[in-house]
Amino acid sequence: MLTLYTFGPAFGLPDPSPFVSKTLTMLKISGLEFETNTKGFNKAPKGKLPYLKDGDQIIADSTFIRLHLESKHAIDFDKDLDASQRATAWAFEKLCEDHLYWSIVHSRWMDDDNFNAGPIKFFDSAPKLIRPVVAKMVRRKIAANLQGQGFGRHSSEERALLAKKGVTAIADYLGDKPYFMGDTVTGIDATIFAFTNGGLCPQFKAPIRDALEGHANIKAYNERMKAKYFPEL
Numbered sequence: 001m002l003t004l005y006t007f008g009p010a011f012g013l014p015d016p017s018p019f020v021s022k023t024l025t026m027l028k029i030s031g032l033e034f035e036t037n038t039k040g041f042n043k044a045p046k047g048k049l050p051y052l053k054d055g056d057q058i059i060a061d062s063t064f065i066r067l068h069l070e071s072k073h074a075i076d077f078d079k080d081l082d083a084s085q086r087a088t089a090w091a092f093e094k095l096c097e098d099h100l101y102w103s104i105v106h107s108r109w110m111d112d113d114n115f116n117a118g119p120i121k122f123f124d125s126a127p128k129l130i131r132p133v134v135a136k137m138v139r140r141k142i143a144a145n146l147q148g149q150g151f152g153r154h155s156s157e158e159r160a161l162l163a164k165k166g167v168t169a170i171a172d173y174l175g176d177k178p179y180f181m182g183d184t185v186t187g188i189d190a191t192i193f194a195f196t197n198g199g200l201c202p203q204f205k206a207p208i209r210d211a212l213e214g215h216a217n218i219k220a221y222n223e224r225m226k227a228k229y230f231p232e233l
């Protein structure tokens with residue numbers, strides 16, 4: 001049995017982490033049987049979720065999980081794609097993960113209203129007395145990550161512009177296709193769905209959400225993916 005370590009559904013999303021949502025979607029696309037476990041964060045080999053347990057193997061990181069599923073379980077998520085399409089899909093995946101992700105993180109964690117509407121709940125299990133201190137420490141660490149990556153150094157106008165450019169690229173490439181690469185679902189759909197669905201989360205006011213809301217094709221795509229893979233949501 002495959003076990004995926006996750007944070008657990010929150011904010012009406014399969015998981016608050018787009019990387020976990022990506023992997024949940026990927027596993028659903030694969031058709032493999034799997035279970036989820038929300039108690040694994042402290043043992044995460046890279047200090048991050050998701051990671052997968054497959055027998056006695058532990059695989060950390062959504063991209064390595066995908067590669068593992070492809071090699072060990074003989075799944076080719078991109079079997080219908082030629083080399084040029086695979087290259088395009090890879091570039092869009094990294095646009096989501098290394099760019100749009102930071103827009104989502106910035107708006108959820110750095111904006112006080114958004115923080116109090118969502119991430120603050122992650123600290124409910126900490127003892128009440130030290131809860132604000134723990135929350136402050138984690139927010140500080142995330143602010144440092146945003147500075148290190150660079151996204152946190154931009155002005156709010158610049159951050160909004162970058163989110164808009166990324167989202168427009170996704171909307172333009174998706175066009176009126178049912179799935180991101182064409183008529184059939186491929187690996188990149190797990191990522192595009194996870195990050196656009198996370199960005200559209202109605203619980204947060206965010207430039208990425210404003211940008212996504214402006215594209216009817218992305219919203220329709222999201223509804224299609226949700227109906228197919230997460231009907232419970």
Ligand SMILES: N[C@@H](CCC(=O)N[C@@H](CS)C(=O)NCC(=O)O)C(=O)O
Nearest residue numbers: 017018019047048049050061062063
């Ligand atoms: N490259 C990793 C990124 C995973 C990641 O950033 N996970 C975040 C949640 S979105 C996490 O677990 N953060 C916890 C921490 O940094 O302490 C992947 O593709 O799985």
